[in-house]
Amino acid sequence: MIRAVAAALLFAGCLAAQTAPVPRIVAKDGRHALMVDGAPFLMLGAQANNSSAWPAMMPKVWPAIHALNANTLEIPIYWEQFEPEPGRFDTSTVDLLLKQAREHKVRLVFLWFGTWKNGSSHYTPMWMKRQRDRYPLIVGAKGRTVDSPSPHAPATLEADKRAFAAFMRHLKAVDPQRTVIMVQVENEPGSWGSIRDYSPAAQKLFDGPVPGELLSALGKQPGSWAQVFGADADEFFHAWSVARFVGQVAAAGKAEYPLPMYANAALRDPLKPGPPGSYESGGPTDNVIGIWKAAAPALDLVAPDIYMSDSARYLKVLELYHRPDNALFVPETGSSPAYARYFFSVLGNQGIGFSPFGVDYTGFSNAPLGAARMNEETLAQFALNYKVVGPMMREIAKLSFEGKVQAVAEEKETHSRTLDFGDWTAVVSYGTPGFGRGDNPRGNAEPTGRALVARLGPNEFLVTGLFCRVDFRNADSGKQREFLRVEEGAYANGVFKPSRLWNGDQTDWGLNFTSAPQVLRVTLGTF
Numbered sequence: 001m002i003r004a005v006a007a008a009l010l011f012a013g014c015l016a017a018q019t020a021p022v023p024r025i026v027a028k029d030g031r032h033a034l035m036v037d038g039a040p041f042l043m044l045g046a047q048a049n050n051s052s053a054w055p056a057m058m059p060k061v062w063p064a065i066h067a068l069n070a071n072t073l074e075i076p077i078y079w080e081q082f083e084p085e086p087g088r089f090d091t092s093t094v095d096l097l098l099k100q101a102r103e104h105k106v107r108l109v110f111l112w113f114g115t116w117k118n119g120s121s122h123y124t125p126m127w128m129k130r131q132r133d134r135y136p137l138i139v140g141a142k143g144r145t146v147d148s149p150s151p152h153a154p155a156t157l158e159a160d161k162r163a164f165a166a167f168m169r170h171l172k173a174v175d176p177q178r179t180v181i182m183v184q185v186e187n188e189p190g191s192w193g194s195i196r197d198y199s200p201a202a203q204k205l206f207d208g209p210v211p212g213e214l215l216s217a218l219g220k221q222p223g224s225w226a227q228v229f230g231a232d233a234d235e236f237f238h239a240w241s242v243a244r245f246v247g248q249v250a251a252a253g254k255a256e257y258p259l260p261m262y263a264n265a266a267l268r269d270p271l272k273p274g275p276p277g278s279y280e281s282g283g284p285t286d287n288v289i290g291i292w293k294a295a296a297p298a299l300d301l302v303a304p305d306i307y308m309s310d311s312a313r314y315l316k317v318l319e320l321y322h323r324p325d326n327a328l329f330v331p332e333t334g335s336s337p338a339y340a341r342y343f344f345s346v347l348g349n350q351g352i353g354f355s356p357f358g359v360d361y362t363g364f365s366n367a368p369l370g371a372a373r374m375n376e377e378t379l380a381q382f383a384l385n386y387k388v389v390g391p392m393m394r395e396i397a398k399l400s401f402e403g404k405v406q407a408v409a410e411e412k413e414t415h416s417r418t419l420d421f422g423d424w425t426a427v428v429s430y431g432t433p434g435f436g437r438g439d440n441p442r443g444n445a446e447p448t449g450r451a452l453v454a455r456l457g458p459n460e461f462l463v464t465g466l467f468c469r470v471d472f473r474n475a476d477s478g479k480q481r482e483f484l485r486v487e488e489g490a491y492a493n494g495v496f497k498p499s500r501l502w503n504g505d506q507t508d509w510g511l512n513f514t515s516a517p518q519v520l521r522v523t524l525g526t527f
C-alpha cells in the first residue's frame with residue numbers, strides 16, 4: 001500500500017515536473033513579469049566569478065549563495081568547455097550545475113560565454129582560436145587587428161549558432177523542472193579598442209545601404225550608413241552588426257527551447273557619455289537600445305551591468321533600461337556594500353531581478369570595482385535585502401506587475417522621499433530614527449536607507465525598510481492619519497500571517513525600521 005502511494009506520488013511529481021510551464025517574460029500595460037512555474041518571480045540573484053563554473057570550484061560558490069539568501073545563481077557556460085572539439089558537446093558541467101542547483105534549491109541563469117566575453121573572444125574553443133582566418137577578429141581603423149571577434153564572419157556565426165542550439169536542446173531534455181529560468185546570450189558583446197570593424201568585408205557593408213528593417217524601426221529615410229546616421233554611423237553600424245549576430249544565435253537557441261534570453265551591456269556614462277570609442281562599442285548601450293530591439297527580436301531584453309556607485313548615475317541607468325519594450329533586469333552590479341541599497345531602487349523601477357557580481361569564496365577580488373574580498377561581512381547588506389524580501393518575493397513580483405509597488409534607496413544629501421499613491425502618500429525619512437515629535441531622521445552616516453511600500457487595498461499597505469522611518473499622509477482629506485492597525489508578520493503560502501501588532505514607541509512617530517528584517521501590513525484611517 002505504502003509502495004503504491006509512493007509510486008503514485010513519484011508519478012505525480014514527474015508529471016508536475018514535466019508540465020511545469022517554460023519560464024517567460026510577459027508584459028501588460030507597460031509593465032513586466034518574469035513568469036516561473038506560472039507566476040511572477042523576483043530574481044534575488046548572485047553572479048559567480050568568471051572562472052568559478054568548474055566542478056572543483058562549486059564548493060566555494062554555494063556557501064556564498066546561501067550567505068546571501070539568493071534564490072538564483074547566475075553562472076557561465078564556457079564554449080571552450082562545452083565544445084572541446086568541433087561538433088563534440090560535453091554536457092557534463094551543465095548537468096552537474098543543474099544537479100547541484102536542485103540540491104541547493106536555487107534557480108539558475110546560465111551565461112553563454114560564446115563568441116563574445118567583454119568584447120573579446122577568449123572563451124571560444126582553442127580549435128577556433130587556431131584558425132583566425134576562418135574565425136577572424138576585427139580590424140581597427142588603422143589596419144591593426146583588434147582583440148574582438150568580427151560580427152561579419154559567417155563561420156563564427158554558424159559555429160556559435162550550432163553550439164548554442166546544442167546547449168539549449170540539451171537543456172530542454174534535462175530540465176523539465178525549469179531550474180534554469182533565463183539564459184544570457186554572450187557576455188557584454190561589442191568591441192573595445194575600435195568603434196567598428198574596418199576590414200574590407202565590413203567596409204563594403206558599411207558603404208552599402210542601411211537595411212530596410214532598421215530604417216523602418218527608426219523611421220529613417222534610405223541611404224548609406226554615413227548618410228543616414230552621420231557622426232553616429234560607425235558606432236550604429238557596429239551595434240547593428242553585433243546585435244544581428246547575437247540575435248541569430250539567440251533565435252537558434254530559442255528554436256530548440258524558448259527560455260527568456262537577454263544580452264548584457266557594458267555601459268557608457270549615462271549622464272555625460274564620452275565620445276564613441278571611449279566605451280565598449282556595439283553592445284546594447286543606452287543610445288542603441290532601439291537598434292538592438294530591431295536587430296535581435298529573439299532577445300527578450302537588454303540589461304545593464306551597473307558598476308557606478310553614485311546614485312545619480314545608478315538611477316539614470318535604471319530609468320534608461322526600464323522601458324515599455326524592455327523589462328528592467330540588473331544581471332550584474334558591484335558587490336561592495338554601497339551597491340546593496342540599489343536593490344530597492346530596482347524594485348522601485350519595476351525590476352524583475354538584481355544580482356551582485358563576483359559572489360563566491362574563491363578568493364578573487366576585483367579591486368578596481370571596489371569589491372572587497374568576499375565574505376559574510378562584505379555580503380551582509382545584500383543578504384539583508386534578500387532576507388527581508390525573499391519570503392515574499394512572489395507577492396512582491398505580483399504586486400509589482402500590477403503597478404502597486406514603490407521603493408526607494410537613500411541618496412547622499414537627500415534625507416527624505418515622498419511616494420505618491422494618490423489618496424495616500426508615504427513619507428520615507430532615512431536614518432535610524434529617534435522618538436521625539438518632529439524628530440525625523442536626517443540621513444544615515446553612509447547612505448544605507450531603503451524602503452518599499454506596496455498598496456494592498458484602499459487603506460492598506462505592505463511596508464518594509466531598513467535604516468529609515470516610513471509614515472503616511474492622507475493627501476485627499478488633509479486630515480491626520482491614524483494607524484488603525486500595524487501588523488508585523490510574514491507571508492506563508494500566499495497568506496500574510498501576523499506575529500504581533502506594533503503600537504506605542506514602534507508607531508507613535510512613524511514606522512521605524514532598523515537593521516531588523518521586518519515586514520508590516522498597515523491599515524490606515526484618518527481623524
Ligand code: DGJ
Pocket residue numbers: 050118187188305332357366
Ligand atoms: C563585467 C563582465 O560582464 C563580467 O563578466 C566581469 O568581467 C566584470 N565586468 C568585471 O569583473
